[in-house]
Amino acid sequence: MTISREKLIEEMFEKGILINEELLKGDIDETLLEKLKTESDLIVLNDAYVDVIKQESSLIDWYEVDKVRVHAEKDRDDDLYQSQLQNFKNSTLTFEMPQKTQKQEVSSLEVEIDHTEDFNLGTLESSKELEKLELELPPLNIDQPSSAVTILISYENKPWKFEVADFTNFFTSRFKFLEGILRNRQELQNMLSISRVLEKKERENISIIGIVDEIGETKNGNLMLTLEDFTGKIKVLITKSKKDLFLDGKDLVYDEVVGISGVTGDKIIFAENIVWPDIPSTHIIKKGPEEEYVIFLSDIHVGSKLFLEDSFKKFIQWTNGKIGNETQRNIASKVKYIFIAGDLVDGIGIYPGHETELSITTIEGQYKKFVELIKEIPSHIPIIICPGNHDLVHLAEPQPVFYQQFVPGLFDLPNVKLVTNPALINIGKKGDFDGFDVQMYHGYSFDYYVANVESIRNGGGYKRADLIMKFLLKRRHMAPSFTSTPYYPGHKEDPLLIKKVPDFxxxxxxxxxxxxxxxxxxxxxxxxxxxxxxxxxxxxxNPEPGRVPVVNLKTREVKVLRF
Structure with missing residues (x-):
């Protein structure tokens, strides 16, 4: 049954999807609307995308598809686009269940875990289907090696009477470190201090390094910045006629450290380029010597009435090899590390009316329930945990490890390693292989950048954590704007700097x-x-719960299991 042009436009408008004009000229089957209900990331609908969506049980990473389309249009290479689109259409995965084999088309990283029905921990015998699954599949052969975990950076907050100098030290330590990186950048030629530039009387090509003190706009719509170093302040003009540079300038935020190259004027610089500290282009993807897996979780929120306990228990059962097809069970047997990036519990009084949405109304009760759950994870798997803004620690970063008196049992679990937020951890070191460095950060600063950085806000906002993380990696800092997160000032240097380039x-x-x-x-x-x-x-x-990223450390392939 076909649908009318008006109904299609109305339905797509409500979902925030733009429709290609050519698509409206043809007949659209009503079943398309049903399939579109599962495609929450879709932004544009055209003929090619409809062909992909019509596949049975298709799961699409639309951000990846759109990226391919943009690059192809930029390079005017339609053959590339059609080739990549065909790859999205044809990627397949086979799920095996007892007495049943189902072939499912998969066009993204995301895979739904195989299970028969909902169940509770400790009552597996009540599920006949699950008993049948366990009988027909061979038992897991779970290795018991000691997984290598080294905590490289985890902070200790020592209280004392803070002075203004403690806060200014954040900026001076940040500036010195990032200045050291930028001074080695080839794009910044003829480097001068700001005081030397202010003395220039003639036009000259120069470069400076400064911290962004002010961001404004002229009456003509150009960007006017004020940059500061240890010697002074200077105005920097970015004209809207330089479109790419202007867009880069719109992404600048207060307090970040950047390099500017341009031409001097009368106590002003006319910018030609913006240079960020960034990750070196020489940094390559590191791969481990053995097939083993690491899992990344966050935001469990135990204690909330909206806590998805059944889904989380299914995840725990999968780690024990109790559910999943043969391939998924094999992955579970090789999981060597689990990271949880904060918000173990829902907390108390986090937002207005919060108490009405709690199923467990004491903080001790929430953590007790969390411990009861994660102690069911196989004990040979190290679990590395940092706090988040819902946890019972102070909000200022770096957040300390948990307070033992409020988290009954958590410190007693032998496979749990507690670190601060942020923290840097090394895993998988063995023999001549130096392992992988994992930078953990809960992400409290993310709200600020979604609200204040135009390219992130317009690029998908909260649905595009990858844009936020890339933004922070380019600046080598997890919260470059001082107002983006509360700070604990008692450290010799800025603890939110990304000094060592991580692998994750x-x-x-x-x-x-x-x-x-x-x-x-x-x-x-x-x-x-x-x-x-x-x-x-x-x-x-609109959250997207129950997804578990699983990384093969030998290939660095990532799968997202959906529970």
Missing amino acids: FITGHIHYSSVANYKGITMISGSCWQGMTSFQEKLGH
């Missing part, structure tokens, strides 16, 4: 799973295990 950047907070690569760094935002709260509904924030 793992975050959470925004309740939307994202996986991407940037200059050899695998960026992963954990999903969540909580439905939409009333507070999120008011903000128009």
Whole structure:
């Protein structure tokens, strides 16, 4: 049955999807609307995309498809686009179940875990289908080696009477480190201090390094910046006639450190280029010597009425090899590390009316329930945990490890390693292989950049954690604007600097799973295990729960299992 042009436009408008004009000229089957209900990331609908969507049980990473289309249009290479589109259409995976084999088309990283029905921990015998699954599949052969985990950076917050100098030290230490990186950049020629530039009387090509002090706009719509170094301040003009440069300038935020090359004027610089500290282009994807897996989780939110306990228990059962097809069970047997990037519990009084959405109304009770759950994860798997903004620690970053008196049992689990937020951890070191460095950060600063950075806001906002993480990696800082997160000032240097280039950047907070690569760094935002709260509904924030990114450390391939 076909649908009318008007109904299609109305339905797509409500979902925020733009329709290609050519598509409206043909007949559209009503079943398309049903399939579109599962495609929450789709932005544009055209003939080619409809062909992909019509596949049975298709799961599409539309951001990846759109990226391919943009690159193809930029290079005027339609053959490339059609070739890549065909790859999305034809990617297949076979799921095996007892007495049943189902072939499912898969066009993204995301795979749904095989299970028969909902069940509770400790009552597996009540599920006949599950008993049958366990009988027909061979038992897991779970190795018991000691997995290598080294905590490289985890902070200790020592209280004392803070002075202004403690806060200014954040900026001076940040500036010195990032200036050291930028001074080695070839794009910044004829480097001068700001005081020397202010003395120039003639036009001259120069470069400076400064911290962004002010961001404004002229009456003609050009950007006017004020940059500062240890010697002074100077105005920098970015004209809208330089379109690419202007767009880069629109992404600048207060307090970040950048390099500017341009031409001097009368106590002003006319910018020609903006240079960020960034990740070196020489950084490559590191691969391990053995097939083993790491899991990245975040935002469990135990204690909330909206906590998806059944889904989380299914995840735990999968780690024990109790559910999943043969391939998925094999992956579970080789999981060697689990990271949880904060918000273990829902907390108390986090937002207005929060208490009405709690199933467990004491903080000790929430953590007790969390411990009961994760102790069911196989004990040979190290679990590395940092706090988040819902956890009972102070909000200022770096957030300390948990307070033992409020987390009964958590410190007693032998396979749990507790670190601060942020923290840097090395895993998988063996023999001549130096392992993988994992930068953990819950992501409290993300809200600021979604609200204030135009390219992130217009590029998908909370649904594009990859854009936020790339933004931060380019600046080598997890919260470059001082107002983007509360700071604990008692450290000799800025603890949110990304001084060592990691292999993984793992975050959470925004309740939307994202996986991407940037200059050899695998960026992963954990999903969540909580439905939409009333507070999120008011903000128009639609979470995507129950996704588990799983990384093969030998190939660096990422799969997202959906529970």
